[in-house]
Amino acid sequence: MTAQHDAGLQLREITKKFGTFVANDAVSLDVQPGEIHCLLGENGAGKSTLMNVLYGLLQPDGGQIILDGEELHVENPRQAMAAGIGMVHQHFMLVEVFTVAENLILGREGGPVLNLEKARAKVTELAGRYNLPVDPDARIEDLPVGIQQRVEILKALANDAKYLVFDEPTAVLTPQEIDELMIVMQKLRDDGKGIVFITHKLREVRAIADRITVLRRGKIVGSAEPGTSESELAELMVGRAVDLRIAKPEAKVGQIRLSVKGLTVANPAGAVVVDGLDFEVASGEILCIAGVQGNGQSELADALLGNAQVTSGTVTLDGVDVTHSNPRQTIAAGLGFVPEDRQHDGYVANFTVAENLVLNRFTTQPFSKGLALDLKAIADNATDLVERYDIRTESITKLASQLSGGNAQKLVLARELSRDLALLVASQPTRGVDVGAIEFLHKRIVAERDTGAAVVIVSTELEEVEALADRVLVMYRGKAVGIVSPETPRDVLGLMMAGVPYEEALANSKAAATGKDN
Amino acid sequence: MTTFSAAEAVLDQVVRLEKVESADQKRARLSTGSLVVAAGLLLLGLSFGAGQIAHFAMSNAFDEVQLPTFAVPAGPAVLISAVLCLAAGVGLISGRLSPAWRRAAGVVAGTSFLFGFLSWAAATSALPFPVSNQLSGTVATATPLILGALAGVIGERAGVVNVAIEGQFLNAAFAAGIVGSITKSIPAALVAAVLTAVATAALLALFAIKYLMDQVVLGVVINLLASGLTGFLFDQLVQPQSRVLNSAPTMQPIPLGPLANIPFLGPILFNQTILVYLAVLSVAVVWVLLFKTRWGLRVRAVGEHPKAADTVGISVVAVRWQAVLVGGIFAGLGGAFFTVGSTGSFAKDLTVGNGFIALAALIMGRWHPIWAALMALFFGFVTQMASQLQTLSTPVPSEFLLLLPYIATIVAVAGLIGRSRAPAADGTPYIK
Numbered sequence: 001m002t003a004q005h006d007a008g009l010q011l012r013e014i015t016k017k018f019g020t021f022v023a024n025d026a027v028s029l030d031v032q033p034g035e036i037h038c039l040l041g042e043n044g045a046g047k048s049t050l051m052n053v054l055y056g057l058l059q060p061d062g063g064q065i066i067l068d069g070e071e072l073h074v075e076n077p078r079q080a081m082a083a084g085i086g087m088v089h090q091h092f093m094l095v096e097v098f099t100v101a102e103n104l105i106l107g108r109e110g111g112p113v114l115n116l117e118k119a120r121a122k123v124t125e126l127a128g129r130y131n132l133p134v135d136p137d138a139r140i141e142d143l144p145v146g147i148q149q150r151v152e153i154l155k156a157l158a159n160d161a162k163y164l165v166f167d168e169p170t171a172v173l174t175p176q177e178i179d180e181l182m183i184v185m186q187k188l189r190d191d192g193k194g195i196v197f198i199t200h201k202l203r204e205v206r207a208i209a210d211r212i213t214v215l216r217r218g219k220i221v222g223s224a225e226p227g228t229s230e231s232e233l234a235e236l237m238v239g240r241a242v243d244l245r246i247a248k249p250e251a252k253v254g255q256i257r258l259s260v261k262g263l264t265v266a267n268p269a270g271a272v273v274v275d276g277l278d279f280e281v282a283s284g285e286i287l288c289i290a291g292v293q294g295n296g297q298s299e300l301a302d303a304l305l306g307n308a309q310v311t312s313g314t315v316t317l318d319g320v321d322v323t324h325s326n327p328r329q330t331i332a333a334g335l336g337f338v339p340e341d342r343q344h345d346g347y348v349a350n351f352t353v354a355e356n357l358v359l360n361r362f363t364t365q366p367f368s369k370g371l372a373l374d375l376k377a378i379a380d381n382a383t384d385l386v387e388r389y390d391i392r393t394e395s396i397t398k399l400a401s402q403l404s405g406g407n408a409q410k411l412v413l414a415r416e417l418s419r420d421l422a423l424l425v426a427s428q429p430t431r432g433v434d435v436g437a438i439e440f441l442h443k444r445i446v447a448e449r450d451t452g453a454a455v456v457i458v459s460t461e462l463e464e465v466e467a468l469a470d471r472v473l474v475m476y477r478g479k480a481v482g483i484v485s486p487e488t489p490r491d492v493l494g495l496m497m498a499g500v501p502y503e504e505a506l507a508n509s510k511a512a513a514t515g516k517d518n
Numbered sequence: 519m520t521t522f523s524a525a526e527a528v529l530d531q532v533v534r535l536e537k538v539e540s541a542d543q544k545r546a547r548l549s550t551g552s553l554v555v556a557a558g559l560l561l562l563g564l565s566f567g568a569g570q571i572a573h574f575a576m577s578n579a580f581d582e583v584q585l586p587t588f589a590v591p592a593g594p595a596v597l598i599s600a601v602l603c604l605a606a607g608v609g610l611i612s613g614r615l616s617p618a619w620r621r622a623a624g625v626v627a628g629t630s631f632l633f634g635f636l637s638w639a640a641a642t643s644a645l646p647f648p649v650s651n652q653l654s655g656t657v658a659t660a661t662p663l664i665l666g667a668l669a670g671v672i673g674e675r676a677g678v679v680n681v682a683i684e685g686q687f688l689n690a691a692f693a694a695g696i697v698g699s700i701t702k703s704i705p706a707a708l709v710a711a712v713l714t715a716v717a718t719a720a721l722l723a724l725f726a727i728k729y730l731m732d733q734v735v736l737g738v739v740i741n742l743l744a745s746g747l748t749g750f751l752f753d754q755l756v757q758p759q760s761r762v763l764n765s766a767p768t769m770q771p772i773p774l775g776p777l778a779n780i781p782f783l784g785p786i787l788f789n790q791t792i793l794v795y796l797a798v799l800s801v802a803v804v805w806v807l808l809f810k811t812r813w814g815l816r817v818r819a820v821g822e823h824p825k826a827a828d829t830v831g832i833s834v835v836a837v838r839w840q841a842v843l844v845g846g847i848f849a850g851l852g853g854a855f856f857t858v859g860s861t862g863s864f865a866k867d868l869t870v871g872n873g874f875i876a877l878a879a880l881i882m883g884r885w886h887p888i889w890a891a892l893m894a895l896f897f898g899f900v901t902q903m904a905s906q907l908q909t910l911s912t913p914v915p916s917e918f919l920l921l922l923p924y925i926a927t928i929v930a931v932a933g934l935i936g937r938s939r940a941p942a943a944d945g946t947p948y949i950k
Contacts, residue, residue, distance in 0.1 A: 077829050106826070
């Protein structure tokens with residue numbers, strides 16, 4: 001083995017099992033100082049498990065970690081940090097009620113008595129060194145997500161880390177914030193840091209990777225050059241050819257079905273989370289609500305369902321005022337609802353597949369006779385839907401908790417689409433779903449549109465918005481920034497997601513483009 | 519890069535969302551306001567039946583400096599209080615008060631109700647209402663509550679709900695009683711109390727942290743265990759030879775030099791038992807521990823976001839164990855109050871719910887040691903007032919007066935405080 005091979009950080013034949021499930025099967029990966037190594041894979045492919053092994057959060061069942069030619073035992077994060085490994089977690093590991101400085105010194109306080117003065121100085125010093133400005137006294141919960149991530153990065157750098165792991169860092173960011181993050185990562189690479197960048201977004205991989213390794217079902221299935229096309233990468237990731245964009249026939253827009261006027265919703269703390277929204281959705285069209293997570297989209301969906309406190313404004317469905325209806329009434333009025341948090345709100349994990357498939361209809365014919373349920377009708381319904389929606393389950397009497405993410409989502413969608421709808425509201429319909437299932441779910445949603453329902457899709461993924469939308473409503477801090485065509489350029493949409501109005505965003509984006517040309 | 523700077527400009531300013539009144543806040547406003555109005559109406563009713571003169575004694579017979587006894591015409595005093603209370607209530611209901619005025623209205627409502635009610639009660643008796651006794655009694659009664667609340671604050675800040683303060687009190691009181699009786703030594707009794715409460719805390723920590731048991735259920739079980747265990751030992755062991763095992767010495771007030779001679783304040787604040795001074799000191803100690811030390815930062819971190827603490831190499835389990843055990847020290851001191859801090863003898867279930875009132879104080883005090891201590895003082899005040907009024911033989915039935923502290927707890931927790939924010943991971947076991 002040459003010296004060249006000994007340098008850097010290497011994972012050799014790492015195996016990690018959870019019970020009988022093999023999350024990592026003899027996975028080997030290495031990263032050299034001064035490069036960005038992309039680890040690409042679908043949700044559940046084992047990327048985060050691998051990195052948690054590296055960071056000492058999980059103990060491997062086999063394999064070695066080698067740092068600069070010497071074996072490294074990482075039993076806890078403290079040892080990982082001491083060895084110069086830093087991690088930027090997907091879900092930020094920041095204490096929300098602490099200040100930036102307090103978060104930064106947590107775990108490395110440097111003495112039994114807190115010295116916040118020194119902590120502030122340390123924040124300022126690090127922020128200056130890496131050009132990531134942040135106010136040391138700001139409370140994390142008051143900061144926008146992009147800045148919170150900056151703190152998370154500073155925290156990973158605070159121990160003079162040589163190797164940095166970015167675990168799905170772009171999931172919560174606006175396109176502009178993503179661009180900024182890319183620049184930060186490139187700068188860190190040029191400073192000589194070795195970076196492992198975990199993602200399932202092909203566009204990002206192509207933009208920044210020096211090397212690409214693809215993980216599928218716990219195994220390395222190949223590596224690719226940075227120039228590899230998106231469809232080739234997708235095929236490696238999924239294991240078969242995938243349509244990244246479904247063919248969507250032109251919308252046949254009919255009469256208005258959903259009409260929302262001046263809708264305002266306050267959360268229990270009294271903060272206005274949906275602020276005076278006006279929009280209409282017609283029969284046969286899909287309106288996508290785009291925006292960065294946490295800008296009122298979830299509350300808007302809840303308000304349409306009748307599960308949020310509407311402070312003012314009206315919601316009209318097929319001419320009937322449903323503003324203050326409860327969920328049972330809105331469902332009776334023809335609403336199909338796919339909730340954002342599938343596991344908590346989408347199905348009952350301890351009910352069978354068959355029971356879950358009638359959750360919205362078990363009180364009515366043909367599923368109930370008087371006080372009793374008609375189990376035969378329920379079973380027939382389930383057999384039919386399982387087949388039509390390709391829900392992969394051993395039997396309709398299996399518990400819903402045993403379904404994979406994609407199949408669970410098919411179950412939810414099958415149930416909601418199994419009756420005539422006036423309006424379908426689906427939040428993050430393909431979150432945590434593999435690429436293959438995304439294709440299927442998207443086709444079903446478009447098919448529902450073409451039966452004449454009005455469709456509202458809430459999504460934070462621009463790919464999904466582009467694939468599905470007939471019109472796009474961009475939300476920012478509870479307000480509609482504008483309603484635009486899905487052909488609007490990405491950077492304009494991105495600026496709108498940060499609150500910049502359409503005209504200004506367009507002008508800005510043009511100016512930037514001319515700037516680049518010169 | 520125009521694009522970035524435009525986005526940056528929006529990103530970097532921390533814009534707060536506009537606020538309106540949510541349904542919850544409206545409910546809180548109306549219920550608080552109605553409660554205050556109801557109190558005002560009660561006073562208004564009382565003002566018509568009030569006696570002639572209410573006497574308030576500012577010092578008691580044994581004080582060195584004797585202060586005059588004030589005489590207040592009861593009818594007008596109650597009436598004025600009623601009007602103030604009603605005005606505050608209407609103001610609160612209207613919802614047009616700024617936060618500062620809302621706070622002021624709350625204070626006006628509270629003090630005018632107390633003053634009005636006391637004037638009415640004092641006027642029914644020829645004896646003066648002893649104001650200084652009331653206040654010094656408040657401090658003494660609040661002592662175990664303060665210590666218990668501190669025990670809870672430390673545990674819950676680390677994410678372990680402590681419903682077992684009552685059980686810790688009871689075990690500690692029992693241990694202090696027996697050890698005090700045998701050794702005739704107050705320090706030995708205190709040490710025994712602390713050790714016992716720490717052992718009870720260890721039980722809580724073991725099942726809550728290691729075996730991930732539901733912490734509220736666990737707390738209730740520990741309380742029942744303490745009640746059963748001390749009751750059994752008391753019947754079988756202590757009762758038959760109570761002269762040997764149930765006659766602990768009691769703490770005597772220690773005057774703090776010349777401070778104790780300050781008129782009015784001296785006897786109230788500076789002529790108390792060692793336990794009272796310890797309680798006050800403990801508030802400061804816990805505050806410093808939580809907010810000024812490395813350990814405190816870690817305790818708060820594991821109570822808010824244990825995984826974040828884990829990822830920077832802090833052992834969540836170890837910090838939680840430490841916090842619960844340290845809390846046990848304060849619960850033990852609080853428990854000792856019931857035997858060596860008062861009569862010196864143990865009786866079955868003699869802590870009568872004080873542990874739960876301490877729990878209420880810590881919740882109302884929003885998991886902050888200083889606020890929790892102030893809330894404990896409030897409960898102490900109400901308890902002491904109930905017993906003072908009993909000796910004045912007012913027309914209010916004594917059973918009702920004994921209910922007062924508990925009513926105050928319910929009203930305060932349910933109505934006046936509303937939603938308060940617990941540590942985010944309070945009561946949630948940490949599983950890697």
